[in-house]
Amino acid sequence: MKKEKELYRKFLRSKNLKLTKPRLIIMEAVFENHDHFNVDDLYEQIKKKHKNVSRATIYRTVPLLVESGLIKQSLRCESKDIYEHTYGHENHLHFICINCGKIIESGFNEVANLIDKLAEAKGFKISEYNLGARGLCKNCKKNKE
Amino acid sequence: MKKEKELYRKFLRSKNLKLTKPRLIIMEAVFENHDHFNVDDLYEQIKKKHKNVSRATIYRTVPLLVESGLIKQSLRCESKDIYEHTYGHENHLHFICINCGKIIESGFNEVANLIDKLAEAKGFKISEYNLGARGLCKNCKKNKE
DNA sequence: ACTTTATTGAGAATGAATCTCAAAATCACC
């Protein structure tokens, strides 16, 4: 069985939650591709194969996936919360193009190490990094010249 | 005249926008304290002194203040956009306590330098940094032990 | 299979943010 499914199962068990069909379908859909997604994207993707999974259930399941550590809430885009899976996807930071919306991912460790030091100095215990910047991507920068 | 007012006036001029009473009241309210704020906070604060400034006008004015560079959009908290002024307040990063909601500000330059290098490697031109982490503040960490 | 209990789908409700429009204010010009 896929490793993420196993972890999910264990997580649900540990919280006394049932492993239902919708919960499984949603989790599998999340791991079908490697893009950032919002609830509506996920709903449309799932609807193609499974007619009976409601938006409400997706809205209820996504926080479980976050709590399980399989996905994390990422940027916000067009007033929608967006997510990405963390399992099988190294920590990284985001450069978002304010002109075309493109998301560029980049390294992380050096930055995280530095942030760790700053946090430690404040007695702060980090559980989730949130690192990035907005600006112009290579293409859009060129086109503006 | 306060420097920020002068900058604001120039900004509005440059965009052919009028310097109206509500726009001035809102801008002054923003600089009355140094906290992070959301539109509702601002509305309540303004209402104490000025009865006739509407929420709609605040919602319309805040993006102008952002565009002028006097304030910037910051974290999101309790599903509301929150802002802080940048003018007269050095760039910094945020540690947000997931237990009590406290916001701790910390240094910036070292981190920004590092991010600049990463962005440059991707041909990305940064216009706004977004740096921080979520976790437990000193107090909450202690109380959990 | 039975029973308890959690979960679901559908649609209603919420609430932050945006939009509409008639009335009021600004300001360039005299």
Next chain:
DNA sequence: GGTGATTTTGAGATTCATTCTCAATAAAGT
């Protein structure tokens, strides 16, 4: 300091992502 073209405003309506409600359904321990 009046006039008039043009913006801006306040109040309320509207939008739309997210959350909630509740009767019907499904999970899983026995």
